[in-house]
Amino acid sequence: MLVIRADLVEEMVAHARRDHPREACGQLLGPEESDRPERYVPMTNADDAEARGSDYRFDSREQFAVHKQAMANDEEPVVVFHSHTRVPRRPLTDSGLPEAYPSVKDIEYMGLQPGVHFAIVALTGPDAEPDLRSFLLDDAGEVVEDEVQVVENYMFSHTGAADVPPVAALAPDVPDRS
Amino acid sequence: MSATVSIPTILRTHTGGEKQVKADGSTLQEVITDLEANHPGIKDRLVTDGALHRFVNVYVNDEDVRFAGGLDAQVPDGGTVTILPAVAGGR
Numbered sequence: 001m002l003v004i005r006a007d008l009v010e011e012m013v014a015h016a017r018r019d020h021p022r023e024a025c026g027q028l029l030g031p032e033e034s035d036r037p038e039r040y041v042p043m044t045n046a047d048d049a050e051a052r053g054s055d056y057r058f059d060s061r062e063q064f065a066v067h068k069q070a071m072a073n074d075e076e077p078v079v080v081f082h083s084h085t086r087v088p089r090r091p092l093t094d095s096g097l098p099e100a101y102p103s104v105k106d107i108e109y110m111g112l113q114p115g116v117h118f119a120i121v122a123l124t125g126p127d128a129e130p131d132l133r134s135f136l137l138d139d140a141g142e143v144v145e146d147e148v149q150v151v152e153n154y155m156f157s158h159t160g161a162a163d164v165p166p167v168a169a170l171a172p173d174v175p176d177r178s
Numbered sequence: 179m180s181a182t183v184s185i186p187t188i189l190r191t192h193t194g195g196e197k198q199v200k201a202d203g204s205t206l207q208e209v210i211t212d213l214e215a216n217h218p219g220i221k222d223r224l225v226t227d228g229a230l231h232r233f234v235n236v237y238v239n240d241e242d243v244r245f246a247g248g249l250d251a252q253v254p255d256g257g258t259v260t261i262l263p264a265v266a267g268g269r
Contacts, residue, residue: 055268060235060242105267112188112263
């Protein structure tokens with residue numbers, strides 16, 4: 001499960017809106033091994049497929065600068081974020097939104113960062129309703145949807161097993177790609 | 179000529195969990211060859227077809243080696259080599 005403050009979600013969504021129709025990307029840093037995102041760092045999308053607007057890549061020099069700063073602060077990336085901005089040619093959800101689901105290329109790169117949540121905001125237009133979902137790779141390398149719990153602040157969030165509604169009640173159906 | 183190499187989580191299986199290891203060499207190529215001698219298997223995670231793998235970013239001191247000669251990048255004595263996972267995706 002990804003427990004995340006509402007203001008951080010707003011920052012990600014605002015970034016996705018600003019950059020639409022290009023994919024926006026960024027990372028949420030938190031204390032090492034806390035699994036708790038504390039601040040959003042928007043990243044420059046350095047992918048050269050700008051005309052297509054359908055890929056993202058962190059600018060490598062900027063990534064290094066953020067890495068150095070994070071190391072100095074005992075922080076690490078807790079969440080990697082990017083937006084999906086286009087309606088898929090073959091709709092995969094009934095919602096009519098571009099589905100917030102990792103692409104084959106997304107999954108390839110997810111495998112490089114075990115334990116990191118990969119958040120996707122699907123946004124059909126700059127003013128459209130955002131669809132936020134999060135994913136992880138399990139130990140077998142399969143994509144699993146990661147329930148997102150948005151909280152006002154972490155002090156009053158309850159994430160114990162007894163407080164968690166059944167996953168089926170919250171998690172939208174993940175399309176079967178097998 | 180010894181450098182300190184910073185290892186990302188995904189590659190620490192090759193270094194017994196160590197975050198930083200020492201390696202000798204005056205170019206990145208030599209550093210990676212020395213890394214492989216002590217941490218077998220790591221080279222294949224970094225290099226493919228004689229070039230750096232697209233899944234990794236490698237920095238010597240503060241510069242991305244893709245802008246500094248790639249595997250031929252000079253590694254100064256006492257320098258730092260940082261390996262980070264590339265972060266990318268898309269349809």
